[in-house]
Amino acid sequence: MALLVSTRENTLVGRTEAWRFHARHSGTVQYDRLLDIMARSRTTLSKPDLVAAVQLLSETVSSLVADGMFVKTPLGDYYLSAVGTAKAADDRFEPRTASSGHGLRLRFRPARAAEAAILESVRFRKDDEAPRRYPAPQELEPVHEASRDPGAGPGGSTRGSTRGSVGRRSLAPGGFARLSGRNLRFDEADERLGVFLVPLGGGEPRRCSAYAEIRPSLVIFQSPPDLLPGDYALAARTATKAGTVREGRLAGGLSVEG
Known part of the structure; x- marks a missing residue:
């Protein structure tokens, strides 16, 4: 037995590196x-x-x-x-x-x-598989109504991409967005899971309850219509077969405009 050490995407405010280390117990x-x-x-x-x-x-x-x-x-x-x-x-x-x-x-x-004695005798090993099992949201693209953009495709909407955007992303209350990444699939009926908007100034996370598509690499969701203006972090929460909730956050933040 040994302490399991893995890497997670570093979504902390003021981060200087893309990844951070995380420890997991090998048993109880x-x-x-x-x-x-x-x-x-x-x-x-x-x-x-x-x-x-x-x-x-x-x-x-x-x-x-x-x-x-x-x-x-x-x-x-x-x-x-x-x-x-x-x-x-x-x-x-x-x-x-x-x-x-x-x-x-x-x-x-x-x-x-x-x-000092415990830390001196710690046995640990690197768990390189762990980062692949956590949800990893990577890109957020607002979905605009076709009536506002003549370039809409046959699906009735067109995407305004934020790929590579240096500034903070924006999202409108009640607006739809495409979230792409890895390991994003979840059970929509489980209210512990889904896309959550977490107020950066403190407060309860808001779960987005309307979803147009849920796949491992893509989730199309609607933000709560009554979402208050402010700065938020976006968290994707999934669960293991045993029911353990896992969370991954989109690097950077987003602003909700009134």
Whole structure:
């Protein structure tokens, strides 16, 4: 077993390179299996002994942290922090009142020695197949009405291409567009999947719910008619046979005009 490292298209704002590295776990070790592994290692403790020791450690750390202590363990430190704001210095702190906006957060900070030891012994391998399985939107072309362009083809529309465009693409609310790339096919009935417009200033992504065509290399979609003006990222979301959602973003962004 080894950590799987692959490359993904770099769609981050301010990117300087076209690709970025991404790590994926090679498996999951559940608690019971962890105890079995520990019991088979260099120890005279049985599995019941280990269960008792780990349970005692967990209960003791939990109790001390709940009492406001900063607890250091070989793997790292446990402590609490407070969040929220107040209008006055003498305002009450009410983390158990949902409407207060106050809260407590359990924090964990890896111990430097443990972190260094783990990173020093990491085994990893490059997964060159992973980038080919993720949706990879590459080009966006607005579809204009034939009545606005005498060069329309027999399908009743003509394309205004943005291939090679240096500036930001534009899209009108309710407008149709062609998205081309790789691995774009998805189940239209699954609302987790499809073409999403993500506000760059923050806010909920909007799913485009109307599609004229869905193929691995091409999706023709309509943007939501009530889409607000602003700057957006375009995300294509597909799913594996196991139902895991995968996302790929169009490099650059797009503007929605009012």
